[in-house]
Structure formats: C-alpha cells, structure tokens
Amino acid sequence: MKALRNTRHDVDEPARGAGGESNRDFDFTSADFERIRALIHRRAGISLSDHKRDMAYSRLARRLRALGLDSFREYLDQLEARNDATEWEAFTNALTTNLTAFFREAHHFPILADFVKRRAGVAGAQPVSVWCSAASTGEEPYSIAMTLVEALGDRAAREARVLATDLDTQVLAKADAGVYAFDQVKHLSPERLKRFFFKGTGSHSGLVKVRPELRAMIKFEQLNLTDADYGLRTTFDAIFCRNVMIYFDKPTQAQVLARFEPLMKPDGLLFAGHSENFTYVTQAFRLRGQTVYELTRGRSDAAGAAPRRASDALGVPA
Ligand SMILES: C[S@@+](CC[C@H](N)C(=O)[O-])C[C@H]1O[C@@H](n2cnc3c(N)ncnc32)[C@H](O)[C@@H]1O
Numbered sequence: 001m002k003a004l005r006n007t008r009h010d011v012d013e014p015a016r017g018a019g020g021e022s023n024r025d026f027d028f029t030s031a032d033f034e035r036i037r038a039l040i041h042r043r044a045g046i047s048l049s050d051h052k053r054d055m056a057y058s059r060l061a062r063r064l065r066a067l068g069l070d071s072f073r074e075y076l077d078q079l080e081a082r083n084d085a086t087e088w089e090a091f092t093n094a095l096t097t098n099l100t101a102f103f104r105e106a107h108h109f110p111i112l113a114d115f116v117k118r119r120a121g122v123a124g125a126q127p128v129s130v131w132c133s134a135a136s137t138g139e140e141p142y143s144i145a146m147t148l149v150e151a152l153g154d155r156a157a158r159e160a161r162v163l164a165t166d167l168d169t170q171v172l173a174k175a176d177a178g179v180y181a182f183d184q185v186k187h188l189s190p191e192r193l194k195r196f197f198f199k200g201t202g203s204h205s206g207l208v209k210v211r212p213e214l215r216a217m218i219k220f221e222q223l224n225l226t227d228a229d230y231g232l233r234t235t236f237d238a239i240f241c242r243n244v245m246i247y248f249d250k251p252t253q254a255q256v257l258a259r260f261e262p263l264m265k266p267d268g269l270l271f272a273g274h275s276e277n278f279t280y281v282t283q284a285f286r287l288r289g290q291t292v293y294e295l296t297r298g299r300s301d302a303a304g305a306a307p308r309r310a311s312d313a314l315g316v317p318a
Contacts, residue, residue, distance in 0.1 A: 026064055028057045032072040036060065039076070040095045043088065044167055045226035045252040048095070059094040063087075089169055096168045097247070100136040102185055103143045105242065108271050111292055112144065112238060113151040115269055119237060120152055120159065128152070128160040131236045131263070133225060134244035135164035138175025139184070142210055144240065145217045146196050157213060163236075165223035176220045178210030225256050235265045243273035250281060257282040266298045 036056050037048045048056060060075070067087075069075050079087055103109060116128045128148065132141040141164035148160040166172050182200075185193060185208055193199075196214050200207035223230055225244065239260055245253045260270065261284045270285055270293040272278060278285050278293055285293040 028072055035076050044092055046247045047249045093168045093170045098136045098171045100139045102139045105274055109147045113147050116151045129236050130162045130238045132164040132240045135166045135175055137171045141218050145214050162218045164218050164220050167224045169222055172220050178215050180208055182206050182208055235263055237265050238269045240271045245276045253281045264295055
C-alpha cells in the first residue's frame, strides 16, 4: 500500500497561514492578486473573492520558494511568458479547494440507489453510467461506486461505471491511489468498511485502501468543466456536480449546465451541492428534490427510462 501523498489543501483554508502582511516573505500587492484572479478565472472558471487573498498568497508563495523567485510579479510574468504546462498545472492545483468526504450530503445516495435499481429493472436496460464531475480526492466517486454495488449487487461490476473527473491533477492522483486515513472512513458502517476497504497494518496502520473491485468500476481523468468540449461521447444516467459551481460565476455556471444537458439521458439526474441552486441559472433543468435536478425536457418514454410512480417523488414537486 502506498503512503498518502501530501493532502495540502483538503480544507478550504481560511485567511490564515500567510501570517498577515508583516510575516510575509514576499510582497503581495493588490495588482498581484488581481492578476492571479484574472488568470485562475480564465483557466478554471474560478472566481476568487477578496477574502481568498491570504489563501492565494500562502499557496502560491510555496511555488515562489520552490522556483527560487523573489516576487509574485516575477512569478506571474514567468508564468505568462513561458506558458509552461507544468507550472500552469501547479498554479491551478494550488488555487483549487478540495474539501470533500465519503458520503457527503448523505441524502443523495439513497436517491441514486433507488434510481439505479429501477433503471436496472427495466428490460433491455443499458449499463448504468454515472459521472462525478468534481471528484477531488476520490471520496465522492468511491461513495457513488459503493452505492451502485449495494444497489445492484454483483451485477454492478459488469453493469455500472463511474467516470470521475477533476481539474486538479494532484487530487486525482490521490483519488487514483485510493488510500485514506482511517479517520476519514470511521463513520462508515462495519459492513461497508469490510466490503470495500483493506485495512493497513504495520507501517500502514491508520490507513485504509479501497478494494480493487471497487477501484475497477471507476475511471479517473482530468477534465476542466470550463472547456468548450469535454470530449465525452456518451450519455449519463446521473451527473454529480457538487460543490464546484459555487466557485464559478453565473455565466460560467450557465455554460457548464448547457454542456451537461446533451450528456444526460432523458430521465437522468443531476446532483448539486447543498448551497447550489441551478434554478436561477438555467431552464434546461428543474428541481426534482432536495438539490437533485432533472432535465426539463427529459421526462420521456425513451428506451431504458423507467416509468415514474408516485413513490418516485423526491420531496419537492417538479
Ligand atoms: C470543494 S471540491 C468538491 C468535491 C466533491 N464534489 C464534493 O462535493 O465533496 C471542488 C472540486 O472542484 C474542482 N474544480 C475546480 N474548478 C474546476 C474546473 N474548472 N473543472 C473541474 N473541476 C474543478 C476542484 O479541483 C475540487 O477538487
């Protein structure tokens, strides 16, 4: 079992760590911050608010130290002039916020389970495909895969697939490794722990590793939600897009939702984060239940779509 990589920003760092103006190693002017803001917005759609100033300083100061540079201006000049893909990746990785957890926003998972069970019960149903579009360090896609196994049993390995993407390559590497601190899974039921994880021993004690059968259900790939074309040539039964739209401005959110629309099966579900409301951004999706959306044009008798019953209601009428 591989040791855990550096999980440097698994939390949305508050305005600390930079130690305030006086303790800073480097000058950090408003012009520097404005430049960083413009660059990360162009690159990732992320809108950095004023209170992220110290966070931007502390994360990027590490890049300056690593590169032996003396000022933010020099760093940003080099970044733009050299256009080096590796440094752009480091810049982007540094500014993403990756907070996540297993079975975060737990109410979504029984909804997903019911949905896939119904779908799989329809004659001639296609394999179930779920896209986790801001997968971070993997806890969310692994929670989705566990839900699929619990809903479909042994069939899940053959009949269910999860695509897990994120912009940040560093978190994807951690997700790919599937190694977590026991503390991160200790709230899972003993059945889940036993079924889906190996427990580390010796030098790996205190760690768990996702079992290969679960890992095999997931494909991890880098994907930028602000790209014009995602290069996906398939449609999904469910898309998880949770706690990433909050970092985007409204026009960016609208563009992302417009790209999701053709990627959803007619009766597919879109799962959003607890503080994200797409109703004001698009008419293509409508709320079906607590932070769960469906296509407005979607309800259909398309092949594989399960008929809707009264018991399918998710709390809020469509
Ligand atoms: C706060 S985490 C949310 C993780 C998970 N979805 C959850 O709800 O627990 C946000 C994730 O969005 C990713 N992200 C930010 N901008 C992105 C973009 N333009 N395209 C794809 N992913 C992006 C970040 O790298 C980060 O891992």
